Amino acid sequence: MPIAINGSGTVTGIAVGGLPDGIVDTDMLAAKAATAPKLGNGSILQVQHTDSNTHFTTNSTSFVDVTGMSAAITPSSSSSKILIVCSLAISKLDNHSMLGKIVKNGSDISGAGGVIESGHNNQLAGVWWTTRSFGHSANLYTAQYMDTAGSTSSITYKVQGRTSSSSQNFYINYTLYGEDNVYASPSSSGLTLYEIAA
Numbered sequence: 757m758p759i760a761i762n763g764s765g766t767v768t769g770i771a772v773g774g775l776p777d778g779i780v781d782t783d784m785l786a787a788k789a790a791t792a793p794k795l796g797n798g799s800i801l802q803v804q805h806t807d808s809n810t811h812f813t814t815n816s817t818s819f820v821d822v823t824g825m826s827a828a829i830t831p832s833s834s835s836s837k838i839l840i841v842c843s844l845a846i847s848k849l850d851n852h853s854m855l856g857k858i859v860k861n862g863s864d865i866s867g868a869g870g871v872i873e874s875g876h877n878n879q880l881a882g883v884w885w886t887t888r889s890f891g892h893s894a895n896l897y898t899a900q901y902m903d904t905a906g907s908t909s910s911i912t913y914k915v916q917g918r919t920s921s922s923s924q925n926f927y928i929n930y931t932l933y934g935e936d937n938v939y940a941s942p943s944s945s946g947l948t949l950y951e952i953a954a
Contacts, residue, residue, distance in 0.1 A: 825915035854926030856885035
C-alpha cells in the first residue's frame with residue numbers, strides 16, 4: 757500500500773515496523789500514555805500510601821485493627837504483585853510481647869509472617885512483628901512482603917495487633933511511660949503499597 761497523507765493530516769500506508777528505529781522517543785509520547793503491558797514486568801504501576809501519628813494502645817489478646825494503619829489499592833491486573841512496606845512505631849514493656857500482622861481484606865495473607873518450628877505448640881503463625889522491652893521509646897520497625905493482587909477489585913490492607921497478656925498494653929506512635937522529656941518524643945508510622953507489573 758502506498759503511503760498517503762490525507763486532508764486531515766493523518767498518514768496511511770505505513771506497515772508495522774515501517775518507522776526507522778529510534779524515531780519514536782519519550783517526547784513523542786503523551787504523558788501517562790504508556791499502558792502497563794508496555795511498561796514491562798517489574799515496573800511500578802501505582803503507589804498508595806498512608807501515614808499515621810495517631811496514638812493507639814490496647815491490651816487485647818485477640819488481633820484488633822490498629823487505628824490509622826490502613827491503605828487501599830485497586831490493581832490494574834489480577835496478576836500484578838503488591839509490595840507491602842510498613843513501618844510501625846511500637847512501645848512495649850518487658851514481660852510479654854506485642855504481636856502484629858497485616859491482613860488483606862480482613863483475612864491473613866497466605867505465606868506471610870513467621871513459620872512455627874516443630875514442637876512449638878504455643879506460638880502463633882503469620883506474625884510480622886514480635887516486639888517487647890521498649891517502654892521509654894516508640895521504636896520504628898519495618899516489615900515487607902510481596903503479595904499477589906489476585907483480582908482487579910479494590911484491596912484493603914490493615915495492620916492488626918494484640919498483646920500476649922491482657923495485663924500488658926502495647927503502644928503505637930507514643931511511649932508507654934509518656935514522660936514529658938525529649939527521649940520520650942512520639943513517633944509516626946506508615947504503610948505503602950506498590951503495584952508492580954508481573
